Amino acid sequence: MKIQVRTAKESDAIAACNVIRSSILRCCAEDHRNDAKLLEGWLHNKTPEFVLRCILDPTAYSVVASMDEEIVGFGSALDTGEVTLCYVAPSMIFKGVGKALLTALEEHAAxxxxxxxxxxxxxxxRAFYxxxxxxxxxPPVQAFGMEGQPMRKELLGRG
Incomplete structure (x- = not known):
């Protein structure tokens, strides 16, 4: 099975949203600690409408990763270089999907x-990045009851 990454389309919004939500619920327990209030805060805007806005945003570049025509990852970055979303279906963790998404965002930005x-x-x-x-x-910052680590990757010499 080969990972394919392409620019996200409007019709991808529901499947991409499902990937985001399942990734948060099943893979990010270290962050939300299964705290219902933290989960509600993190998931409240993770809707198909939100993902569609990301896909249609003219100041952003959004991609999906698929295997056998099933969407297994979603990533989005703004023109400023801010990666706003990078999520992988729980069943696809450590199989190269996240790296493929990130590579596509890096190449577009470069x-x-x-x-x-x-x-x-x-x-x-954090370890993935x-x-x-x-x-x-x-140093890490606290936001919405969870720890966030501001990170950066230089792209000079790319493109």
Missing amino acids: LAGVDALHLDSTRTA LRNGFMAEV
């Missing part, structure tokens, strides 16, 4: 002349 990507990583995703060349910018 071609657009962006010098670096930046994001706020969850505890769950470190493995993929991101570095912590400052």
Whole structure:
């Protein structure tokens, strides 16, 4: 099975939303600690309408990863280089889907002349981003009852 990454389409919003929500629920317990209030805060805007807005946002680039025509990942980054979303279906963790999403976002940003990507990583995703060349910018911050780690990856020489 080969991972395919392409630009997200409007018709991908529901499947991409399902990936995001299941990833948060099943993979991010280290962050939300199964606390109903934290989960509600994290999931309240993770709707198909929200994902559709990301896909249609002219200041963003959104991609989906699929295997056998099933969407198994979703990523989105703003023109500023801010990675706003990068989620993988729980069954596809550690199978290269996240790396494929991130690579597509990096390549698009480099071609657009962006010098670096930046994001706020969850505890769950921190090791993934470190493995993929991101570095912590400052100490972790608290947001919405959870820890976030501001991170950055230089893209100079790409594209």
